[in-house]
Amino acid sequence: MMKIIDTHVHLCDDESFRHTCDLEQSAGVVKIVVSCLEPCDGDYKPTPEQFRRNNARVHEWMRRETDFVEGWAYVNPEHERESLDEIDRAINEYGMKGIKLECGCVCTDPHYRPIMVIADSLGIPVLQHSWFKITGCIPGESVPHDIAALARDFPGVTIIMAHMGGDWQRGIKAVRSLPNVLVDTSGSIVDCGMIEEAVEELGAERILFGTDLPDIDFWTNLGKIEGAAISAEQKRLILYGNASRLLGE
């Protein structure tokens, strides 16, 4: 069985923690990198109190499943001072691996600057939600163009464009020339050819496996990689090797 690291997992409570761990471990996943986005009410603009509580929950799950659960520090750039304090706590005290940013504001917003400066100085990656929707984005949602602009401004920070930008054709084109941008494969889009095209345009070394569990079915996501017409070594890099390197293993 090929080793797998799932770099894009959201947990919200103990039930989802246990269920997700059991499911992923039975499927051969050796590590998951988790953020908690509660309350998941479609707003994604947590208060400082909320993101502090979320990160503390993730820390607790990291303690319960040492070596299996790693953490993303989730903050809201609109709350600048509190976000910087929380990143310091999450990275230095909790031992989290990077920063998770969702839809607090679009990633070209000036509020992002101090967070990116800190990420640069700490040498940690930023996992940024991104989804271009022709049907209309939600408030604060970043599209691949925004990710590219952020990556140009901070070439020393590794930015992971989540969901390959949603509209993956647009996402791949937007970040192709920016080597500091990786993409993750998480989400509900399972378009045949998306993984092959990402490998051809970006290289397998810039692709990370993720699921978006528990929002999206694990097997649906794994099927994208297993079913792609790419080499076994490219699958190994996507499922495990790249994330292992990113996490400093």
Place this chain on the structure above:
Amino acid sequence: MIVDFFTGTGHWPFRKLRHADIRGLMALLGSEGIDGAFVYPISSILAKDCMEGNREVHQAAQDHPSTIIPLACVNPAFPGWEADFAECFEKMGFRGLRLFPTYHGYRLEERFFHDVVEAAEEKQIPLILSVRIEDERQHHWLVKVPPLDLEAAAGAIADFPRTTFVLSGATYPELYSARQSLEHADNWYFDIARMQGRHDNPGPVEVLVRAIDDFGAERILFGSNAPFQYIRSSLLKVLHAPIGEDERDLILFGNAMRLLAGGMRSKADGARQ
């Protein structure tokens, strides 16, 4: 044995589909261990003349009779569909009819649709109603097509109890929201190609478990939406679902074979109690 209910072949203008020609599709089906596939003409979704695509699928079925189960497509809002329908089912041996109401620009309440259902009913041909082909968020900016209204589909299913319908490409919340309108009818199935997870399935329960609980395994068809989507994504979902082996067999091939034989879901079958 595995039968993929939701595959197509032919040209699609918005991106180059890998495995879209019949040689590519056959290779893909073979590599994924698919024994039989219902195949519709992709080009007929957007072409004015659906018959061009129908002829491609017909030829493919002639060339690969042990694998391809051909589905025709007509647009009942376009002149001359009756003759095309007759050619497809009286001369060319198609086994079912796939409709694209939202792409072809008619509503299920309109006369066009009633006419084609009556024609299908007379010949006992299953009717597949395409809810969507691509995720609406990914559509081309010039061609934004809404999903099929499942309440309208439920109305048609109730109005034509002697016709077997398949709701193809629905998400789970769409299906679930129409359950009260659908639950008394026996003449319908659905496929799982667009049922991807918790958005479709609140709570940490695999979507197939939920679907079986709510609707019964006897209604569910394995479908991948290849070559638009990876077959493996749909296949792993079924192979790893915590369901009974009898239920898995129904989903992977049993229901498709019953549908092909002209059977409807038995009134004795039911969702788990």
